[in-house]
Amino acid sequence: MSEERSLNFLEEIIENDIANGVNNGRVLTRFPPEPNGYLHIGHAKSICLNFGIAQKYNGKTNLRFDDTNPVTEDTEYVESIKEDIKWLGFEWAEELYSSDYFDQLYEFAVTLIKKGLAYVDDSSAEEIAAQKGTPTEPGTPNQYRSRSIEENLQLFADMKAGKYKDGERVLRAKLDLASPNMHMRDPLMYRIKHAHHHRTGDAWCIYPMYDFAHGQSDAIEKITHSICTLEFIPHRPLYDWFIENLEIFPSKQYEFARGNINYTVMSKRKLLQLVNENLVNGWDDPRMPTISGLRRRGYTPLSIRNFCERIGIARRENLIDYSLLEFCIREDLNKTAWRRMAVLDPIKMVITNYPEGHVEMLEGENNPEVEGGDGSRQLPFSRELWIEREDFMENPPKKFFRLGPGLMTRLKNAYIVRCDDFVKDAEGNVTEIHCSYFPESKSGSDTSGINVKGTIHWVSIPHAKTAEIRLYDRLFKVEDPSNEDGDFKEYINHESLQVQTAYIEPDLAKAETGRGYQFIRKGYFCVDKDSSSENLIFNRTVTLKDAWAKEVKKM
Numbered sequence: 001m002s003e004e005r006s007l008n009f010l011e012e013i014i015e016n017d018i019a020n021g022v023n024n025g026r027v028l029t030r031f032p033p034e035p036n037g038y039l040h041i042g043h044a045k046s047i048c049l050n051f052g053i054a055q056k057y058n059g060k061t062n063l064r065f066d067d068t069n070p071v072t073e074d075t076e077y078v079e080s081i082k083e084d085i086k087w088l089g090f091e092w093a094e095e096l097y098s099s100d101y102f103d104q105l106y107e108f109a110v111t112l113i114k115k116g117l118a119y120v121d122d123s124s125a126e127e128i129a130a131q132k133g134t135p136t137e138p139g140t141p142n143q144y145r146s147r148s149i150e151e152n153l154q155l156f157a158d159m160k161a162g163k164y165k166d167g168e169r170v171l172r173a174k175l176d177l178a179s180p181n182m183h184m185r186d187p188l189m190y191r192i193k194h195a196h197h198h199r200t201g202d203a204w205c206i207y208p209m210y211d212f213a214h215g216q217s218d219a220i221e222k223i224t225h226s227i228c229t230l231e232f233i234p235h236r237p238l239y240d241w242f243i244e245n246l247e248i249f250p251s252k253q254y255e256f257a258r259g260n261i262n263y264t265v266m267s268k269r270k271l272l273q274l275v276n277e278n279l280v281n282g283w284d285d286p287r288m289p290t291i292s293g294l295r296r297r298g299y300t301p302l303s304i305r306n307f308c309e310r311i312g313i314a315r316r317e318n319l320i321d322y323s324l325l326e327f328c329i330r331e332d333l334n335k336t337a338w339r340r341m342a343v344l345d346p347i348k349m350v351i352t353n354y355p356e357g358h359v360e361m362l363e364g365e366n367n368p369e370v371e372g373g374d375g376s377r378q379l380p381f382s383r384e385l386w387i388e389r390e391d392f393m394e395n396p397p398k399k400f401f402r403l404g405p406g407l408m409t410r411l412k413n414a415y416i417v418r419c420d421d422f423v424k425d426a427e428g429n430v431t432e433i434h435c436s437y438f439p440e441s442k443s444g445s446d447t448s449g450i451n452v453k454g455t456i457h458w459v460s461i462p463h464a465k466t467a468e469i470r471l472y473d474r475l476f477k478v479e480d481p482s483n484e485d486g487d488f489k490e491y492i493n494h495e496s497l498q499v500q501t502a503y504i505e506p507d508l509a510k511a512e513t514g515r516g517y518q519f520i521r522k523g524y525f526c527v528d529k530d531s532s533s534e535n536l537i538f539n540r541t542v543t544l545k546d547a548w549a550k551e552v553k554k555m
Contacts, residue, residue, distance in 0.1 A: 008313035027059030035077035045259040060093035120155040139177035219250035298541030337516035401454030407452040416441035450514030467536035
């Protein structure tokens with residue numbers, strides 16, 4: 001029986017709140033993505049945390065879209081986010097939008113103006129930045145800070161009415177220009193944006209800033225535990241200040257470390273660059289760290305949830321090894337993927353003593369790891385086979401247990417064969433090998449008494465189907481491309497996608513989308529969404545072993 005894991009710091013906080021009757025023991029979390037891009041593996045950690053904690057403590061989780069910037073947001077992103085969350089295995093209590101609260105947020109802003117805690121500022125963005133000072137020097141007030149409450153109310157109403165151009169005026173909170181926390185130096189609450197919103201259309205031309213919309217939306221929904229990533233620690237005093245001065249439900253913000261993974265980038269801005277500059281084939285390119293990219297590559301919801309569980313919840317940023325993510329998908333697919341045979345770099349084998357024209361149907365297990373079996377499929381076997389070129393050597397070294405002159409090996413699910421001869425072309429390349437088989441050595445009923453140490457896979461030439469194989473690798477050549485000198489795009493691994501044609505066993509012609517397949521000895525693969533009966537396409541999900549570690553040592 002496995003030892004129960006200890007509580008993480010957020011679970012400790014929640015259990016303490018429940019024990020003390022805070023919010024009557026109620027737990028309500030939220031996942032608040034901005035719909036300006038596709039979710040990535042870092043968001044998966046936040047999803048698993050927010051939904052997982054709520055499930056553990058019999059609570060609920062709201063999905064709230066932070067749609068306060070109409071310029072970058074789109075319904076395409078909204079739909080992709082919903083699909084990703086459902087695919088990961090979670091259901092939200094309510095689907096909400098910050099734009100649901102635009103009227104209420106406006107009234108909250110009016111309340112702060114009436115309290116003398118907010119003012120309209122005519123300064124430009126550059127002037128405001130200069131007036132804020134530096135981390136070591138206090139900010140300086142401008143003439144707009146002393147406007148009367150009546151003037152501020154009128155100007156803010158005029159902003160809402162569309163009387164000013166973008167950037168002409170902003171609404172700022174009146175806090176402390178000498179605060180050591182730069183976020184508390186009269187932060188912006190509203191800006192003017194004459195832009196069409198994906199939900200509210202042209203009803204608004206002023207939009208709340210994240211810091212103003214976030215905490216108030218939490219309070220409106222009565223969120224008990226607002227869980228954010230570490231970069232929001234300096235924002236927490238402002239979060240609390242708005243709630244306190246508006247005298248609304250006291251939601252509390254807590255922070256955890258985001259899940260940064262090596263050999264990739266997690267910034268939505270950088271991911272958007274990769275897409276827009278056609279450095280990848282869309283948001284769901286299998287090399288992308290997006291959830292849709294991982295899904296297309298063949299990752300399973302369980303593998304991603306297990307990955308998020310393994311990296312844990314911490315209070316300090318760290319760089320997580322991509323190999324751990326690959327370990328999680330290998331662990332899952334080993335138990336579930338059906339075994340099939342595919343030859344990626346073919347060389348022809350002729351079994352000279354096998355009856356010409358004869359076809360034998362052999363049986364192959366779908367997955368030997370499944371207790372009690374997972375069914376089987378029929379494998380056609382004939383005189384002429386495709387095998388991997390690497391499984392034959394003209395001058396093999398010692399302990400080479402595959403094929404070479406006089407060497408014997410077993411054909412998977414079939415017979416033991418011995419290499420007798422081979423044929424070369426004019427350039428000296430081996431084009432065909434000739435073998436003989438031992439009829440008594442059939443797998444499952446071997447009475448030959450011959451012992452061999454090697455087993456290789458194969459595909460019957462008359463029955464083989466062809467498929468496009470996409471071999472994916474890591475998108476970047478360096479561990480942390482965002483922290484390297486120069487443009488992060490300089491470190492792209494241009495060998496991260498290699499396309500080749502393979503011969504596959506006929507059963508793979510009816511491969512199911514969404515199912516993992518282990519191509520025996522070659523790796524785990526899945527059917528790509530672009531695949532068709534006329535043009536079969538398989539994506540490599542992950543290799544059978546962590547080959548990257550060896551490559552890193554060579555570099």
